[in-house]
Amino acid sequence: xxxxxxxxxxxxxxxxxxxxxxxxxxxxxxxxxxxxxxxxxxxxxxxxxxxxxxxxxxxxxxxxxxxxxxxxxxxxxxxxxxxxxxxxxxxxxxxxxxxxxxxxxxxxxxxxxxxxxxxxxxxxxxxxxxxxxxxxxxxxxxxxxxxxxxxxxxxxxxxxxxxxxxxxxxxxxxxxxxxxxxxxxxxxxxxxxxxxxxxxxxxxxxxxxxxxxxxxxxxxxxxxxxxxxxxxxxxxxxxxxxxxxxxxxxxxxxxxxxxxxxxxxxxx
Numbered sequence: 001x002x003x004x005x006x007x008x009x010x011x012x013x014x015x016x017x018x019x020x021x022x023x024x025x026x027x028x029x030x031x032x033x034x035x036x037x038x039x040x041x042x043x044x045x046x047x048x049x050x051x052x053x054x055x056x057x058x059x060x061x062x063x064x065x066x067x068x069x070x071x072x073x074x075x076x077x078x079x080x081x082x083x084x085x086x087x088x089x090x091x092x093x094x095x096x097x098x099x100x101x102x103x104x105x106x107x108x109x110x111x112x113x114x115x116x117x118x119x120x121x122x123x124x125x126x127x128x129x130x131x132x133x134x135x136x137x138x139x140x141x142x143x144x145x146x147x148x149x150x151x152x153x154x155x156x157x158x159x160x161x162x163x164x165x166x167x168x169x170x171x172x173x174x175x176x177x178x179x180x181x182x183x184x185x186x187x188x189x190x191x192x193x194x195x196x197x198x199x200x201x202x203x204x205x206x207x208x209x210x211x212x213x214x215x216x217x218x219x220x221x222x223x224x225x226x227x228x229x230x231x232x233x234x235x236x237x238x239x240x241x242x243x244x245x246x247x248x249x250x251x252x253x254x255x256x257x258x259x260x261x262x263x264x265x266x267x268x
Contacts, residue, residue: 004094004095004096005064005065005068005094005095005096006065006095006096007062007065007066007068007095011062011065011066011069011252011254014252015066015069015070018211018213018250018261019070019073020035020037020073020074020186020210020211024210025186025187028187029186032177032181033177033178033180033181034075034177034180034181034186034188035074035188036187036188036190036208036209036210036211037070037074037187037188037190037209037210037212037213038190038197038200038201038209038211038212039067039070039189039191039212039213039214039215040191040192040197040214040215040228041058041059041063041067041214041215041216041217041257042058042214042216042217042228043058043216043217043219043220043221043225044216044217044219044220045220045221045222045225045227046227046228046229047221047225047226047227047228048192048193048194048197048225048226048227049086049193049225049226050221050224050225051224051226052082052086052194052226053085053086054086055086055087056221056225058215058217058219059217059257060217060254060255060256060257061255062254062255062256062257063215063217063254063255063257063259065095065254066215067191067215068095068098069095070189070213071093071104071189072093072098072104074104074187074188074189075105075185075186075187075188076104076105076106076107076180076185076187076188076189077091077104077105077106077188077189077190078107078109078176078180078188078189078196079091079106079108079190079191079192079193079196080108080110080192080193080195080196081108081109081110081111081114081115082193082194082195083191083192083193083196084108084110084115084117084121084123085114086193088121088122089122090122090123090125090126090131091106091123091126091132091135092104092106092123092131092132093132094131100130100132100133103131103132103133104133104189105135105136105183105185106123106132106133106134106135106136106157107135107136107137107138107180107185107188108135108136108138109138109170109171109176109196110138110143111138111139111140111143111162111164111170111171112139112140112143112164112170113139113140113142113144113145113148115137115148116148117148119154123135124151124155127155127156127157134152134155134156135152135157136157136158136160136183137152137157137158137159137160138159138160138161138162138171138176138179139159139160139161139162140161140162140163140164140170141161141163144159144161160179160183162175162176162179163175173200173205173208174208177208193226194226194227194228197228198228198229201230201243201244202230202231202243203233203243203244206264206265206266207264209263209264210263211261212246212260212261212262212263212264213261214259214260215254215257215258215259216257216258216259216260217257218256218257230243230244231243244264244265245264245265246260246262246263246264246265247262247263247264247265248261248263249261249262250262
């Protein structure tokens with residue numbers, strides 16, 4: 001069984017105004033989507049991992065506890081299929097006093113049905129132990145596998161079918177968030193991986209993100225890693241301009257890590 005985590009009072013206090021508030025949830029609801037927090041851990045050279053598909057630990061124990069505290073205060077956590085293939089994660093909240101009611105719903109983006117999960121995948125073992133919930137897996141119509149469907153439904157999860165696009169990312173964010181809203185999920189914490197994060201940092205989607213929380217670990221991973229870097233943006237004259245910028249910025253130290261919180265600037 002994975003260790004439980006505790007978060008000190010001062011860290012809880014710093015995070016409190018950065019959690020989904022009722023007014024912010026209502027504002028997102030009026031747009032037909034959940035409140036969205038984009039969060040991830042990165043190295044000093046903006047890498048999420050050493051290489052694609054390579055599990056890489058960046059967060060220290062203090063910032064890991066912060067992540068699980070955030071999970072506790074969101075209705076769902078979302079990852080791309082690459083993350084579950086690389087990490088086999090439990091996708092639950094491990095704060096020491098979090099009961100089943102405090103667990104977020106795992107959401108996995110898997111347009112082409114690449115996740116060949118079994119009942120022994122960690123997320124289902126966690127669900128059977130009542131330490132988390134079974135996932136909702138967002139797939140294209142041709143990606144529904146009857147055996148996997150049975151496993152999901154036996155654990156309380158399900159496939160959610162979306163029409164894919166012909167270009168990457170295979171699902172567009174308005175459709176994803178609309179589907180989560182339709183499932184009654186009022187807040188979602190989007191955790192990765194690289195393609196998911198970079199696509200959501202596209203200026204076209206900034207209005208869909210309510211909060212960004214980034215953990216920065218004091219390490220360089222070196223070239224060849226999975227990097228957080230949205231596509232280059234150009235102005236009307238063809239000159240490069242910043243792709244994204246945060247406002248309402250605050251910093252806090254969690255152990256050896258630094259955590260940045262902000263909101264996407266719609267003027268970037």
